[in-house]
Amino acid sequence: MTTLSPYDSMSPVTQAAYRAKGAAADLAPLPRAEKDDALLAIADALEVRTSDVIAANAKDIERAREAGTSETVIDRLTLTPERIRAIASDVRDVVALPDPVGEVVRGSTLPNGIDLRQVRVPLGVVGIIYEARPNVTVDAAALCLKSGNAVLLRGSSSAYESNTALVRVLRDAIGGSGLPADAVQLVPGDNRESVRELMRARGLVDVLIPRGGASLIRTVVQESTVPVIETGTGNCHVYVDARADLDMAIDILINSKAQRPSVCNAAETLLVHQDIAPAFLPRALDALAEAGVTVHGDERVLGYAKNSKATVVEATVEDWETEYLSYDIAAAVVDSLDRAVDHIRLWTSGHTEAIVTTSQQAARRFTQLVDSTTVAVNASTRFTDGGQFGFGAEIGISTQKLHARGPMGLPELTSTKYIVTGDGHVRR
Template structure:
């Protein structure tokens, strides 16, 4: 190991140790103390709007100069309105119930012992994420409210923005009487610092990656710290034979175009052959007006030509793609079973939507897909912690252990069994 690598590792581990000390303090806080600190952070962010936006403008300009994909630039950008929305989301978190201390289950044993399973903080939560400075705040306040210290490692593209955001939040923590190290930016802008965070087992309790497939795969495969795996969003919209076509057009257009740079955007739509003639001319015209390009199967091609929408033959790469753009894969299927077979093959396990007025088709769809969220007659864009009433979210888990779907406060806790007796001994 080179001297520089050793120095980088020591710097990361020093920050992690400080966070671990701060986590001891956070674990014992009352709800009122945590809420006051979260509200102080929200107010401090609003007060520092000019400071944050100025730092962000430098990061955005550099990203544009480097030819970064426009969807990624959109994720990177913080306008005053976006920053105020982030601060308001923090206020929403402060208003939510505190999960710490909640009794998940409790019962008395025949021998008189009282058993309670109680929610407790995870400890130190490490976040590794790409070009999303909103995650810096969302993760910090969710961790704080749930009694956890946070170690934040955003991408180098947002480094200047994240430095200022973390400075503002740490200043607010101190003003609220809490240790600044409850929120910390992991030092370094190279992949080496990420590796040192991923191998800080014993200092960091859990890692949560947010970003593209490559980042998530790297963290899952290389980390010695336990990982809650979030996933990419190859989300599907299926328009059933029994669909209300007005609703179907509105849902599809919203799911694809409302914001293309996020993981709950629809990337594929499938339509039942029985309603293709009625649905596709309307849907493709609406998508054309939004500037969408169709990557369609052979049965989709004549409808696309008639609608005058940009079209390309679909490939396996298209079926698997998370586009982050105004592109969508599309196909005509014979029936619900064909749609389910397609989704099971290509889905990333994030969100699938069905548009149908048939109770039996809806139930078959819910049973037949295996994803973190299923939308029934609603846009995939609703798979979101705030939309689910969680306040800000720390990520959307597509795994099946510990947490699945949008992760809010409860998902940032573990449990402890508290067993109370009266001199009980085991015979």
């Protein structure tokens, strides 16, 4: 009679988590050179096998269009040869970054002669639950490998074909480089039960990172027994101060809103100081109209729209809290910088806020009073991004205040441990 091992009776998700745990143990002590070789192999393989990935992605896009999915979401889902080359370039950027594992965070020799060091170590097994964007599959894998972590990837069903093809490329490249292929796995299953299993795999999965809309993030935070690093939605604001350069303000506004509206660092609300509104808003509304943006304006904004080419509708309370991810923006005139800050404090998701001003005093006060992961002065909200910050590809943008905040690069994917070295020391 054949005796089944406990492993054989486990669900596919639990089996994947056990394999990831073993792979994480193998990855942790590897030197930088071996991890970098695997990442270079991934980048090369992505470019060589672009046609395979594009063919799989086309199936996801076709299914999305048949389901009536919005073009904004389809844009997030779409992979092109240019985007795949950019993803491969991001992987090579990660190769160039310092390896955080083993970095001494702090250290000293204690009065009793003991040497004490706090060093960075991998988190272990990282689970990523994300929606639509298949580029996250590669970004997450690259950052986790570089930081010595195994990763379990659970993308949305809308990108299933794309993610499957990408993970196949990644695993082939990793295995060919001599690293454990199980360091990167797609979580088995395409239903919600597989997500629930991942969220309850405490002891096997060390941390979960959700990336997606508010509903997804809220579900993971509230239902997971695995520790969660909370990423947030992007209800980002651009505030045009009384002393703003008008041309600069227009450029920053349009870039923040319309350069790529489907991402979390796109601006969703425009706030304009009342003193500059007569000069700024007519130009801004026309510029937004030219960019194809619909404005959801308060009463004072509506007053400036009478002779504008813009499509302006009356704002409701819901508009101030909405992450549109589309060619829409809420807009209001405020009496002062402090009133702008009050509005932001009430409605922000804590992601990114920008001020446009020539006043150093106003800039300083705004950056002191606004408590978001990123506060931009005379710069677009679109710069809140791991790649733009020089971190390489990012694992997500954390809007919490524990462990990691803002764009999460390699150091945020590590924990620490203390190494105590003595010479026969015993405690008296």
